[in-house]
Amino acid sequence: MTGHALGLRIAAVLDLQPEAPAVEFDEEWSTWGELAEAAHRIEAITAQRQVGILLRNTPVHIATVLGVLMGGGTVVVINPSRGDDRTTEDIESLCLPLVIGVADDMRLVTPDPDTATAVISNLADPPRVCAQVPAGTGRPGVAVRMLTSGTTGPPKRVDLSYDMLARSVVGTDFGAAAPPSELRRGVAIVNAPLVHIGGVFRVLQCVCEGRSFALLDRFELDNWANAVRRHRPKAVSLVPAALRTVLHSHLTRDDLASIRAVTSGTAPLSADDADAFTDKFGIPVLTSYAATEFGGGVAGWTLPDYQKYWHAKRGSVGRASLGAQLRVVGDDGSPRGPNEPGLLEVKPGQLGPSGDWIRTTDMARIDPDGFVWILGRADQAIIRGGFKVMPDDVRTTLEAHPAVQGAAVVGRPDERLGETPVAMVELRERVDVAALLDFLRARLARYEIPTDIVVVEQIPRTPSGKADLAAVRRHFSAAVEHA
Secondary structure, X not given: OOOOHHHHHHHHHHOOOOOOEEEEEOOEEEEHHHHXXXXXXXXXXXXXXXXXXXXXXXXXXXXXXXXXXXOOOEEEEEOOOOOHHHHHHHHHXXXXXXXXXXXXXXXXXXXXXXXXXXXXXXXXXXXXXXXXOOOOOOOOOEEEEEEOOOOOOOOOEEEEEHHHHHHHHOOOOOOOOOOOOOOOOOEEEXXXXXXXXXHHHHHHHHHHHOOEEEEOOOOOHHHHHHHHHHHOOOEEEOOHHHHHHHHOOOOOOOOOOOOOEEEEOOOOOOHHHHHHHHHHHOOOEEXXXXXXXXXXXXXXXXXXXXXXXXXXXXXXXXXXXXXXEEEEEOOOOOEOOOOOOEEEEEEOHHHOOOOOOEEEEEEEEEOOOOOEEEEEEHHHOEEEOOEEEOHHHHHHHHHOOOOEEEEEEEEEEEOOOEEEEEEEEEEOOOOXXXXXXXXXXXXXXXXXXXXXXXXXXXXXXXXXXXXXXXXXXXHHHHHHHOO
């Protein structure tokens, strides 16, 4: 059998113990053998091909992804939840030789003689393939064309190579690492969406280490808590919006008694929220810094670091991880010294020892011990009459109000001042906008105070749980047009 080490490892783990439970979904288990059979059927029709998958969090979609990777193909992530028109346009623009999805999603695929389709339904039934799939249509070396979160604009696709994913989920010595000889104990919980790098990473991590997992179609408090009570995981991952939902919920320490640590990434989490979670549940929160372009994380807290440094360095996203190198530079590209703010540059360990420095759009500082603080997105800074406003500073202050569930802050054009900050908030309990403004005035500079605060039932979010800032801007633009 030939192929990349990642695909070979997936195949080896799937065959370890076919009768053992692999994936729980809707409280029903599928075995490793059932997952393997479905994946091998997909492998047979997708080998070395570029394959668009309308991804949802179900076992058959996981088998489809695994099958493409086992056959050395390229998974092209398509998000069917972006709206029918946008999804159809996305598929048409990709000009793919093969698109796979469940029947209800496949209605979004416009008939095309150059595009074959395959309808999947469950692990037991073979995919229904329409038309001959063209051969030799892959992107050599590319495992996944992953959608970015689309926080500030339309999502774009980033090529993640087989080597990058293997280094992320197996380790830097993935080529020499032997697959596990037996399945691991314990059940992980996967609630991140497969259309986001966090979901793909978590699923591949579980599969490559031979760990069964409970798959949730999305984060929903009661379903998540029920899974935690049933499976008693030692560690869970929660994006900041989900973590705040748990923090302000009815759950108690007894509900989360098995958990020893919570990891949190994809969006900024305030140190106050992290400490409040630890105070309520007795569980440390290990924040991290990652990006789709890096194929995963490049900085994060470990439990030993947390125990030794957290009180002195709270608010940091931790230190370089997975072999990454980090530095801060000025606008001219010259490196800055310890604790000097600037643009963050990264040499991700996932790219190997010969990787180049990649400049991010994040402002950061790095202290002498290597701990990183993210200060905000440079490309999101609001210049209000010559004063710089960092939206994350305003957002975290709003979210510190006990009635605020979440907030999003963007700039709105202003003829006199250039831009002013405006905010969208969702509440957990009723509060007047005037009271929110009074709260902010006691904590922010006058130029940082939003000129408009709108209360909504739910802030629009990307699949990764971040606020969809492009949608927030459209809301305020529409409000101006109709004023």
